[in-house]
Amino acid sequence: MVLFIRQTHSVKDCFVQTAVMCPYSLPLCQSHACPRRTYVASGVVPHMPGCRGGQLWLKANITQKERYRVELYFQQNTILGQKITYDAQDRTKVVDKSLLKMLPESSPWRTDGQLGRCTVVGNGGILKNSGCGSKINKADFVISYPNLKKQPKPLADRMSNYGNAPLIMPAFAFLFCTTISFQVHQALHPLHLQQKVLFFNPNYLRELHRYWRKRGQRAPRLSSGLMLVSVALELCEEVNLYGFWPFNFDLSQEQLPHHYYDNVGPHRGSHSMPKEFLQLLNMHSKGAINLHIGKCQ
Template sequence: TPPSLVLRYPDLQRNPGPLVERVSVYGHAHLLLHAFSFGFGTTSCFKVYHALRKARPQQEVEFFHPVYLLELDRFWRRRGQRAPRLSSGMMLASTALEICEQVHLYGFWPFRLDLSQNTLPHHYYDNVGPSHFMHTMPKEFLLLLQLHSQGALQLHVGPCTP
């Protein structure tokens, strides 16, 4: 999420290099930010946007439209999601469901242990868990599991194998 990006790369204006290097491995993929989901994230998103625009102008940086985020929140609330804010992953999964014929999700697992009882990090890039005041990861997982059982998406919960 953008606030965590700014914490990880605190000097974006003077030294965007580490962020640019991190993002460049994805080629010309678009970077989608939720600048308008909550006020506290807007400044962070724009710092990321300006740093990348200056250092990597070919990098497409997009923002979720605020009305879309509002409607997305309403949609999931009608289906039982009561967290103050959807996770970034849930926002992206929702968007994928709207625009893709097939959706395969990996890494949506809200538990500290995998199916073989091995300890898991929270993110692929750090082990900082979500704020329980902001997200309800088990409830999001349940919603995704329901979509999986209905055939709307494929939820992969085992280890990724080549």
């Protein structure tokens, strides 16, 4: 999983996104005063009136004991000799000088729920030819995990397309992730690009897995999509989703590829995409997120 969080507007910007949401100058709990529609099959996902927004949903659904923050490694929160326990493998790594030097001094963004309106872009085939690019880019921040392997240009050229978006990697999920993550950092660092390469704290991913497991997600591992939706719910005031659709047909019964860039399905038994999608539908119906699954134009 490679995660980009790129800023597209000043958080202070406020505008109307036609036929999708209210202007966000309204307080969260007054949003029901502004009618809106979402691109969801009629009768399947009723949008309940009342408060919406990820922060309110978290307050209603996570007790103080369960509450957590998106945790990344920085020099400010990491010390030499610290032991890192891997998230998905029975392995540990001790922080040495070379690892500590890789880490940025501090977080590149605020982590107090003030990123404004965010869009999480999944890789579902429903995104292909959807015409949603301009709507996605109207968000204050865009969170995505593009498939860089499918692009022929050199890595540095591909990365430059994302401006100053931090690149977040699960370096301590599996051993092979460590090798890849360190190689990416070593390749990009000498080029002095705007992006910072950041590493997830595996404790955060572990707690995230436990949280969703308590709520019925029993697959061996959460999908990258659900992880990033969780990140957005913690960092953003409003969360919109595009490209989340686990089926091989759309609402018009037209065939779809698994991803917008290929038709390769997930490894059998690793994720439970339909069940995760039902969770997203439930969150949408309660106003925690805005799930968009139709064409935008």
